[in-house]
Amino acid sequence: MRDTLRIRMGWLHEWVGFIGGLILVVVFTGGSLALFDTELTHWMQPELSRYQPSPLSDDALNRIGRLAQDLRSQGQNAFITLPTPRDPMLRVQYFNGHAFIGTVYNPADGFPILTRETGGGQLFFDLHHSLYYGPFWGNMLTEIAAIGLLVAVVSGIIIHFRSILTDLLLFRPFASKTRAWMDAHILAGLLFLPFMAMMAYTGAVIHAPRLFPMFGMGHHGRPGHERPAHPQGGRAPGNGQNAPALAPLAPMLHKAEAVLGADTVGLILFERGTVSMTKADSASFALSRDHVTFSEKDGSQIAVVQIPDNLHRIGGVLRGLHFIRWASLPMRWLYFISGLVGSIMMSGGLILFLMKHRPKKARSFLFRLAETLTIAVTTGLPLACLSYLWANRLFWSDLPARGALEIRTFFIVWALALIHAALRSFSAKPRRGWNEQCAVFAAFALTLFPLDLLTRSANGFLNGFDVYKSVDLTVFCFGLAALFIHRRLVAL
Known part of the structure; x- marks a missing residue:
């Protein structure tokens, strides 16, 4: 009975692993690079290399607020990203239909820094998140691939359960090609099994509300990653030439930090007559999207929106585990290496599939x-x-x-x-x-x-x-x- 189960699990592992592996190699490679999407964007704007990080001044923030308001009066759904240790620049961005683009400003004086337009590290985030295909079908494919990974993990454990201890101790790189690839595939799969299972599970849960809204875990109307909400085409509904004058942003920021914590605000979003000082995803382990809302006209505080209950908090923790925007540099490097090993492990599985079937089917x-x-x-x-x-x-x-x-x-x-x-x-x-x-x-x-x-x-x-x-x-x-x-x- 056990041998029959292992044979059936072997067939399931082989075919689900190959078909899903083709997608998962792309997902894991894109996800590994997306861990450093901010740094890659910085590298792809070499003009920034001549500028040293400087503190954000109130005058610079107020100046940038007026510039963002001008863009919104022209119909652009502009928002502001505040300086962080990973990206020490002040940015005004908007959504152009697929990518977030905009202008970089010096946080000390608010003057623009001429940089090249680039897709930056966001390409790899989109590749990981939706295969760059779109918010539904791309998410659907990655969701199916994540479930396939869980199936491959369970079937792989059943297949190798008897020899798990031996597989952990044995690696024969100078044996036959098939044996060496098999040892490397099994060793990587066992050592990084918790990481891959965690990423597959949290990824599936993150996508579930988009694909099945009835199972939503609460996004507060905002994405679970550090990408602001936006309408299609980057147009700002309700804004036009008669947009009201914007109150200074610096006092709003100080009030928001008094509520959310010092240096925790990462995004400034503009909606109909309001300004939302939004907590950065890097500010806490759980992605919460807490924010303080102010009147756009006079800067008076309107509301404080925070995680309402434990169900929403669980969703934030799962997204925090997956995106790890809160993590220190060593932790992100650990995720990066683990993601690459996962990609290599699945690539090894694809190669083993070819090795197994080449003798009989090479010409098919x-x-x-x-x-x-x-x-x-x-x-x-x-x-x-x-x-x-x-x-x-x-x-x-x-x-x-x-x-x-x-x-x-x-x-x-x-x-x-x-x-x-x-x-x-x-x-x-x-x-x-x-x-x-x-x-x-x-x-x-x-x-x-x-x-x-x-x-x-x-x-x-x-x-x-x-x-x-x-x-x-x-x-x-x-x-x-x-x-x-x-x-x-x-x-x-």
Whole structure:
């Protein structure tokens, strides 16, 4: 009976794991990069490297409030993000239909800093959250994939339950290729099992209210991540040329901090006749979206909105566990490494699937299609992510709609990687597909640092270990890993 159950679980694990794994590699890769979305946006605006962080002044905030009001009078649903340790700049942003774009201001004096338009790290957040497809169908796919991951985890535990202790102690990298990949897949899956199960469960719960409103856990009408509410197209309903004068924002901020806590306000949102000083997602473990509302006309306090009950608090805790915007830098690095290991573990599962079926089905159309898709998500996706960073520095800074062009470059390169994978998978030597894409990735990853030096102000080179050097070094390490894999593939 037990052997029959293990056989059935093996079939379930194999097929659910492969189909869901194609999506989950994308989700985990995008999610890992999205942990540093703010830092990546900073790297993709190299003009900021010459500015040192400075405290926010009342005059600067009041000045920016008037600018945001002007944008709203023109029909833009503008909002303000306040400086944080991760992003020490003052920003006025609005939603352009898919991305949040806007202008950067010096928090000391409120004067604009000319920076290039960029999609920044938000691309990876959208890729993780909804496969960049949209708020319903994209969420539906990631929700199904999260459930599939839970199924794969449970079936994997049943399959390997008898040998869990042995699998934790054994790793044979110099055994046969199949055995080595299997050991690595099982070891990574066991060591990071709690992380992957937690991310799958919290991700499924977070998406559930969007897909099934009757099971909502309460969002207070606001998203559970650090993205403000907005109407489609970025238009501000009810605003026009007759928008009322805005009272100074600095007194409102001080009053809100007296209620919510010092340095906890992260967003200033404008609605019909009101200003909401909203608690930053990084201010507490649970994402609460607490806010204090003021009159736009005279700055008088109208209401304090906080978590109403324990049910809403549970939802905030689950979102806090998933997005970890509250976490320190070491904790976010731990999540980043865990997410990458999860992506590698699922990529290993895809490769094991191909190894198992190659002897009998190597020439079939479905097998070659499976190998094409596997190459596209395991090597093509990282190549597309790297091309996104290169496009940011190669497109001239005042190019119209350059943020959209950066994102388009990402998808074009990913599509080219898919076409290249198909050409190689349907040829006599499919291994060349893996090898060539690893070689291209290694070449561009190892030369990103010189590109950064050539396209950024020399004033920022001696500022210590800043965000620019951190991104360059991380990508350089990925390049070394790709070069190692390339050399191993050549030797086979």
